[in-house]
Amino acid sequence: MSRRTVLVAAGVITRPGRPEVLLTRRLPGAHLGGKWEFPGGKVEDGEDPRQTVARECAEECGIEVSVGDIFEVSFHAYAAKNVLLLFYEGLLSGGEVRHLGVADHAWVTPDEIGAYDLPPADRPVVAKLLARRSGSAVR
Numbered sequence: 001m002s003r004r005t006v007l008v009a010a011g012v013i014t015r016p017g018r019p020e021v022l023l024t025r026r027l028p029g030a031h032l033g034g035k036w037e038f039p040g041g042k043v044e045d046g047e048d049p050r051q052t053v054a055r056e057c058a059e060e061c062g063i064e065v066s067v068g069d070i071f072e073v074s075f076h077a078y079a080a081k082n083v084l085l086l087f088y089e090g091l092l093s094g095g096e097v098r099h100l101g102v103a104d105h106a107w108v109t110p111d112e113i114g115a116y117d118l119p120p121a122d123r124p125v126v127a128k129l130l131a132r133r134s135g136s137a138v139r
Contacts, residue, residue: 005082009049010040011057011090012071012125020107021129022092023116024061027103031080034103036116038087038125049086057090060101064094072128076121087125109133 013022023036041056043049050067057065068089075084097105108116110129118126 003077003080003082005084007043007049008040008083008085009043009052009056010038010085010087010122011053011065011067012038012087012129013057013063013065013090013092015092015107018107019133020109021113022061022097023106023108023113023118024102025104025106027101031078032119034117035119036106037119037122039102040085040087043086050088053088053090061105062095062098062100063092065090066093072125074121074124076119083121085121 011022014020022039024039025036026033028034039057039061040053041060043052047055053067054065057063068091070086071089072087073085074087075082077083099105106116110126110133113126113129
């Protein structure tokens with residue numbers, strides 16, 4: 001029996017001139033409820049993943065973001081499904097974060113991210129952010 005793979009796009013969102021990235025907390029009762037994550041969601045049929053990041057940020061947080069280049073790609077096999085995540089660099093371009101479809105949010109530096117309970121699929125992004133901060137190369 002093959003398991004379905006869900007394509008997800010998320011943003012590593014920063015603010016102009018600031019080192020922090022945006023984390024959002026999943027609503028209780030949702031898949032991985034209560035965990036912190038980089039904002040994003042499922043890519044709809046025919047949708048460009050960059051559009052997904054912008055749409056999800058608007059729908060769940062009430063913010064506008066400019067979506068840039070791919071930052072990281074991650075795959076994780078959960079019990080019910082496989083998830084392929086595309087993480088894009090993003091820049092806040094309008095609005096203030098509101099909790100429209102998230103339980104909470106935080107702007108955190110790469111050094112602070114370790115204090116947040118993130119899903120396993122988000123960990124490669126954290127490693128890359130930490131490496132970028134220290135000037136190390138990550139493969």
